[in-house]
Amino acid sequence: MTDAATQTRPQAEKTAQITIVEALNRAFVDAMEADEKVLLLGEDVADPEDGGVVGISKGLSTRFGNHRVRSTPIAEQAIVGAAIGASLIGYRPVAEIMLMNFSTVAMDMIVNHAAKLRFMSGGQTGVPITIRMMTGSGIASGGQHSDYLEAWFSHVAGLKVVAPSTPEDAYGLLRACIDDPDPCIFIENLLLYGSKGPAPQAGHKVEIGKAAIRREGSDLTIVSYSRLAVEAQAAAARLAEDGISAEVIDLRSIQPWDKEAVLASVAKTGRLLVVHEATKPFGAGAEIAATVNHELFGRLKAPVHRLGGAFCAVPFSRPLETAFAPDAARIVDAAKSLCA
């Protein structure tokens, strides 16, 4: 497994810390420098519109021109459709959909077209686009600005789905998605945008479908991604204090997901806890749990356990929102029950 976290870095860069916003911006700069076919389109992405609502594309239209970095109308079907069309003739468009919930407006373009054109055309065409979308509960955005819909996208044959949790992975996965010949859904967490981590080396790429082992352990495996992979690491630190050794796997890619890494880990630990912010029923955790149950039946020391968002719309009121999603404390409790 290529594990970005364990790769050696020059000493000078090792100390440099950047945010995910900065990492994504760097990924765009480097990708657009490397390949003139790389484009960015979406609401507010150009500099006259402040380079995106959180500034990820700041400076790009000034540097690469308004023809390559284009602010669009608030029209998600038009955005994804334009990305698909340009990709059919050699371009590598990145479409920014702003909030993940807004992708629902563009589902026809994503599901019926981007995902299926390669198959339906018998391989004559392909749709090498990246669709970026941000989401996450925790900032009082309520029911239509916070959803994790990765299971929907992962359920459609033809889409790849990634969700980085560190600046290095944000950079490396965005570069990988832009280079990828297939449509990629790139999920960004709102709360993680400002979190810092080691700066990626220029040109660093994370292979889609490869997980990162964030922490090694022997008593149970915790599998997560996006913000809750960070919570899982905090939980593992607390568990260690209580003498429970948790291995934490950050999937990074949900479709395809790193089955080998998860199975190898659970074969070792015998216990699996899957954690995600998306509502639990029919979530990505179900697929992982079913696979582990099928492959490791008889070798599990406890039933696979899942933690997910409550089965309701993401609520607004602070105590409700806090109760909605799993956090480190709930991961600790669940892990202890599993190991009891």
Add this chain to the structure above:
Amino acid sequence: MTNSYAPDAGTLMDIFRRMALLKGNDERSRKLLATGRVVAPYYSYRGQEVIPSSVSAALRDDDYICTIYRGIHDMLAKGMPLKQLWAEVAGREDGTCKGKGGPMHLTYPAKGIMVTTGIVGSSMPIANGLAWGSQLDGNDRVTVAYFGDGASNIGAFHEALNLAAVWKLPVVFVCQNNRYGEHTAYATATSAKRIADRAVGYDIPGVRVDGNDPHAMYAAAAEAIARARGGEGPTLIEAMTFRFHGHVMGDADGYMDKAEKQAAIAADPYPRFRAQLIADNVADEATLAKIEADVEAAIDEAVEFALASPFPSTDELRRDVFADDSIVPEESFA
């Protein structure tokens, strides 16, 4: 519309050749599908042949089209090879898409036939992207998005026209107004008296034209295509026509106004244009009959080719999901 876009004799013959192919192909399709030798959903375009024949006569081979499930006429007119088309309709391995797309998703990039969609309205947003690519490439390729009158009521139409207008894209939106969206008559579903008038809302030219008249249709298409090629942006063309055989083969079309249908069939644009070519001394009977006989022979050959082609191997389920077939685990197919 100016006379400078009037078709000359050579162009009229070009349009007729395409129309003869389209009409012959539709008639053969309905005949063969009725026998059950080929099983496929079929959305007859009979009656609408003038539109893509005239548009294609004004397009170049390297221009792009995006069309819809009722779009075999658009693709044949653009140059899709008959044998591969028939093999695809029959679900065979020699089809354009190896039998994996079928009649609703025929694709043939070699002739600019980039996307065929089964979703009403979806040809337009993707056509914009092709046009954007051409704009970025700095070439003068044009993209045509075909769609029906029903599609002008769906959001994608409005999103696409607006974006094409603000980005001044080299795209021509060709609405084939055949007066029915599936089973529902135009006025029941559409507030605008003329779809062409909807262009006003996007500050682009909107032209309504008799889509059954090759002279008018060609002139409107050629002008819009020249505008797009010249960097002057998109045009919406509403081409008035009529579909003779209902929404999908097998529907009893009881929802259609019988008198309207009879009148439309009586005014069939094909024999009308054919007679006009002879009356105007553009061609003689023997020349046109020869074109029609050649079409029949080519269709015979294509059907024979298609039915002799094997069905695709079930291994095709595992191919073309992603560019790299090995990504999907084997157990995903069991």
